[in-house]
Amino acid sequence: xxxxxxxxxxxxxxxxxxxxxxxxxxxxxxxxxxxxxxxxxxxxxxxxxxxxxxxxxxxxxxxxxxxxxxxxxxxxxxxxxxxxxxxxxxxxxxxxxxxxxxxxxxxxxxxxxxxxxxxxxxxxxxxxxxxxxxxx
Numbered sequence: 001x002x003x004x005x006x007x008x009x010x011x012x013x014x015x016x017x018x019x020x021x022x023x024x025x026x027x028x029x030x031x032x033x034x035x036x037x038x039x040x041x042x043x044x045x046x047x048x049x050x051x052x053x054x055x056x057x058x059x060x061x062x063x064x065x066x067x068x069x070x071x072x073x074x075x076x077x078x079x080x081x082x083x084x085x086x087x088x089x090x091x092x093x094x095x096x097x098x099x100x101x102x103x104x105x106x107x108x109x110x111x112x113x114x115x116x117x118x119x120x121x122x123x124x125x126x127x128x129x130x131x132x133x134x135x136x
Contacts, residue, residue, distance in 0.1 A: 002053055009134045012043055019069055022067070040055070046068020082126065
């Protein structure tokens with residue numbers, strides 16, 4: 001979910017001089033990076049199997065060698081907490097937007113965005129709180 005939110009914000013909170021270009025080897029489902037601290041988030045770009053956002057040390061990577069980038073990130077704790085809240089909201093209100101269903105003369109209720117009349121999304125619900133980190 002964090003990668004989806006960061007993509008939505010167009011903001012990966014890259015630290016100063018945090019984009020590292022080069023050849024990388026992932027072996028034993030992990031990668032050794034001396035420029036990251038334990039618990040720090042990072043993004044892999046240019047990999048065949050592992051593009052995405054991870055927390056260091058990641059242990060669920062797919063072994064490979066690739067030429068690409070590793071982005072060292074400093075994601076604010078407040079955003080990480082909000083990510084958990086968004087995940088909980090999505091469990092309660094799945095992507096469909098249905099808030100209730102009934103069988104037997106089938107009926108359902110759906111949350112909708114009053115502007116577009118589309119099913120309300122996590123972006124709609126959390127936009128005010130997310131906008132402070134949004135990059136255009």
